[in-house]
Amino acid sequence: MSSFIHAEYPVAKGDYTRAGEASTDIKRRLRQLGVGSNVMRRVAVASYEVELNLVIHSDGGKLTLDVDTDGVLLVSEDVGPGIPDISMAMREGYSTASEEARSLGFGAGMGLPNMKRNADEFDIQSEVGKGTRISMRFHLA
Amino acid sequence: MEQTTNRYHSVRLDVTRCKGCTNCLKHCPTEAIRVRDGRAHIIDERCIDCGECIRICEYHAKVAVTDNLSAIKGFPHAIALPAPSLYGQFKEIKSISPVLDALKAIGFEEVFEVARGADVVSRAIKEKLREPGLPRPLISSACPAVVRLIQVRFPDLIPHIVDIRQPIEVAAEIARDEFCRKHNCPPEDVGVFFITPCPAKMTAIRSPIGQQKSAVDGAISVMEIYGKLMPHIGRILTNPTQPSSTIYGVRWAASSGEADAVCPDNSLAVDGIQNVSRVLEEIENNMLSDLVFFEGNACTGGCVGGPLNFENNYVAKNAIRKLSRACSREHPTEHVPASMMTKYPLYFDATIEPNPAMKLDDNIVEAMKKMSRMNAILDGLPGYDCGSCGSPTCRTFAEDIVRGNCSEMDCIHKLKDQLKIMAERMVELAQTRRE
Known part of the structure; x- marks a missing residue:
C-alpha cells in the first residue's frame, strides 16, 4: 500500500542538541492529521525512544515516518554497530549506554521494551558490524 | 471589539x-x-x-475584555474574590488586611480570599495524589490557559489533568453559601466577582473548564480597580478584616506555590507559556513519569505575572513572600476541616474535550492529501519565517494555503522571484527584432 505521508529524519550519532526534534515533528504531523489521542501518545513515546536510541547507541542513521489510512509506520535504520544479543537487549533494565548518556539521564535500559510495549507491531533486525533496523506499526483505531 | x-x-x-x-x-x-x-x-x-x-x-x-466595577451594582449584594496576586500589587503594606478593607471601601459588601479556596484545593489535590492508578505526573488544572493549551496541542495529556476545580470556583461556592446563611438571603441576590490578574480566568468564567457552569458572576481586572483601591490602602481601621488563609494558599499567587503545597518532594513547577509547552512535550514523551505533580503557569512568575496586574511580577512575588509570613503556617491538610471536603463541589462535573483546531480536515484521507500538498508548497518556500505574508512561519503559511486562506504569491519572496521572471521575459520581448 502506498503511503500518503512520508518523511525522513536523519539522526547523527551523539547529537544531543537536536535529540527529540524528529519526534516533535512527527507528533505535530499526526496531530494535524487528526490521529486519536491514544495512538498519538504511544507514537510519541516510541518515536522519542527510538530517536534517542539512534543518538545514544548507533553510529548514526535515520528515522522514517509513513502514514496511510491503516496506520502509522515508524522505521529506524542505522549503520552500526549492531546488537550482538537481541534477546538480552530486549530485557528491561539492560543497558550499554555510555557514561555521557547516563549522566544526561538516558540509558536506563527501558528503550527497546518500551517501544515494543507501545507499538501494535514491533520488529527488530540487527547484524553486528552492519546495523539495526527497528520497525513499529501503530493501527489507527 | x-x-x-x-x-x-x-x-x-x-x-x-x-x-x-x-x-x-x-x-x-x-x-x-x-x-x-x-x-x-x-x-x-x-x-x-x-x-x-x-x-x-x-x-x-x-x-x-473584563467587567467594569459598575457590574457589581447589578446585584443587591456583591462579594469580591481577590486573587492572592492582588496582595502583591501593594509593596508598602505590612499585612493583607488593608487590601481586604480597601475592597470593601470601593463597594463590595463582603470579601472572600481566593487563597482560602486554594487551601481547600490544596488539601483535595494532596488527597488525590494518594489515589493509586493515576497517570504521572498529574497536571494542575489551576491555570486555564495551560489547560486550553493541552486541549489544543497536547490532547493526549488530558487524562493527566487533575479533576479538581480551580480555587476561584471553590472560593465562590463557599463565599456565596456563607453569605446567604449569614444574611438569610437567596443565592441569586449575591454577585460574586473575581479580581483577576489575567484574561484566561475571565474566559474560564464564561466558558468553564471541567464544569457545567461557573459559580463566579464576573471578573474585574486588577488594572481596573488598582487606582480606586490605592487611596484606601494606607488607612488604619480600628477593626480591620483579618485574613484567614494559610501561607500555602497565599503563595499560590506565584509559580511553585501550588506544587509546594501539594507535593513539595516530587513536583515540578514551570512558568511562561513557551516553557510550559516544552515541558509538556517531555511529559508526552514519558520523560517525566517519575514526577508526581506538574504545575504549569502560562505567565512568567505565575499569576503575579498576569498581564492585567499593575506591579511587575518579581516585585509582586517578593511582596507576597513577605506578606504570607504573617499568615497561618498550618498546612491545608490540617487547616481545612474535613467537613469542608464534602460540603462543597470540588470535582469536575464535565469532561475536558480535545480541541481539534490544529487538524487539517475532519476526514483523515483529506487531511493526508492536504498535508502532502502542504509539504510540497513548503519545499518551494524560502524558509526565512519572516512573517511578511502574515503567517507566523513558512510552515504555517503552507498550511494556510492548503486551508484556502491565502495564495503562494502572498509570499513576498516568491512574488519577487515571479516578478524577476516576468521582467526577464519583458526584456526578451523588447529585444525581439522584427524579422
Missing part, C-alpha cells in the same frame, strides 16, 4: 490600534494570529486566552 464566532474570548483585537506589524505572530503559542489586509486576526478556535499577545503588542491593540 471583534468577536467572530460564538466561542467566548476575553482576549480581543482593537482594530483601530492595530498597525498590522508582525510582533504578536511569533509569540502566540498556538499559532492563532494572522495578519491579513494590514491588521491582525485572531483564530477563535485556537486562541487559549493566555494574554501573551497583550504583553507583546506595543500599540496596545490586543486587549482583555
Whole structure:
C-alpha cells in the first residue's frame, strides 16, 4: 500500500542538541492529521525512544515516518554497530549506554521494551558490524 | 471589539490600534494570529486566552475584555474574590488586611480570599495524589490557559489533568453559601466577582473548564480597580478584616506555590507559556513519569505575572513572600476541616474535550492529501519565517494555503522571484527584432 505521508529524519550519532526534534515533528504531523489521542501518545513515546536510541547507541542513521489510512509506520535504520544479543537487549533494565548518556539521564535500559510495549507491531533486525533496523506499526483505531 | 464566532474570548483585537506589524505572530503559542489586509486576526478556535499577545503588542491593540466595577451594582449584594496576586500589587503594606478593607471601601459588601479556596484545593489535590492508578505526573488544572493549551496541542495529556476545580470556583461556592446563611438571603441576590490578574480566568468564567457552569458572576481586572483601591490602602481601621488563609494558599499567587503545597518532594513547577509547552512535550514523551505533580503557569512568575496586574511580577512575588509570613503556617491538610471536603463541589462535573483546531480536515484521507500538498508548497518556500505574508512561519503559511486562506504569491519572496521572471521575459520581448 502506498503511503500518503512520508518523511525522513536523519539522526547523527551523539547529537544531543537536536535529540527529540524528529519526534516533535512527527507528533505535530499526526496531530494535524487528526490521529486519536491514544495512538498519538504511544507514537510519541516510541518515536522519542527510538530517536534517542539512534543518538545514544548507533553510529548514526535515520528515522522514517509513513502514514496511510491503516496506520502509522515508524522505521529506524542505522549503520552500526549492531546488537550482538537481541534477546538480552530486549530485557528491561539492560543497558550499554555510555557514561555521557547516563549522566544526561538516558540509558536506563527501558528503550527497546518500551517501544515494543507501545507499538501494535514491533520488529527488530540487527547484524553486528552492519546495523539495526527497528520497525513499529501503530493501527489507527 | 471583534468577536467572530460564538466561542467566548476575553482576549480581543482593537482594530483601530492595530498597525498590522508582525510582533504578536511569533509569540502566540498556538499559532492563532494572522495578519491579513494590514491588521491582525485572531483564530477563535485556537486562541487559549493566555494574554501573551497583550504583553507583546506595543500599540496596545490586543486587549482583555473584563467587567467594569459598575457590574457589581447589578446585584443587591456583591462579594469580591481577590486573587492572592492582588496582595502583591501593594509593596508598602505590612499585612493583607488593608487590601481586604480597601475592597470593601470601593463597594463590595463582603470579601472572600481566593487563597482560602486554594487551601481547600490544596488539601483535595494532596488527597488525590494518594489515589493509586493515576497517570504521572498529574497536571494542575489551576491555570486555564495551560489547560486550553493541552486541549489544543497536547490532547493526549488530558487524562493527566487533575479533576479538581480551580480555587476561584471553590472560593465562590463557599463565599456565596456563607453569605446567604449569614444574611438569610437567596443565592441569586449575591454577585460574586473575581479580581483577576489575567484574561484566561475571565474566559474560564464564561466558558468553564471541567464544569457545567461557573459559580463566579464576573471578573474585574486588577488594572481596573488598582487606582480606586490605592487611596484606601494606607488607612488604619480600628477593626480591620483579618485574613484567614494559610501561607500555602497565599503563595499560590506565584509559580511553585501550588506544587509546594501539594507535593513539595516530587513536583515540578514551570512558568511562561513557551516553557510550559516544552515541558509538556517531555511529559508526552514519558520523560517525566517519575514526577508526581506538574504545575504549569502560562505567565512568567505565575499569576503575579498576569498581564492585567499593575506591579511587575518579581516585585509582586517578593511582596507576597513577605506578606504570607504573617499568615497561618498550618498546612491545608490540617487547616481545612474535613467537613469542608464534602460540603462543597470540588470535582469536575464535565469532561475536558480535545480541541481539534490544529487538524487539517475532519476526514483523515483529506487531511493526508492536504498535508502532502502542504509539504510540497513548503519545499518551494524560502524558509526565512519572516512573517511578511502574515503567517507566523513558512510552515504555517503552507498550511494556510492548503486551508484556502491565502495564495503562494502572498509570499513576498516568491512574488519577487515571479516578478524577476516576468521582467526577464519583458526584456526578451523588447529585444525581439522584427524579422
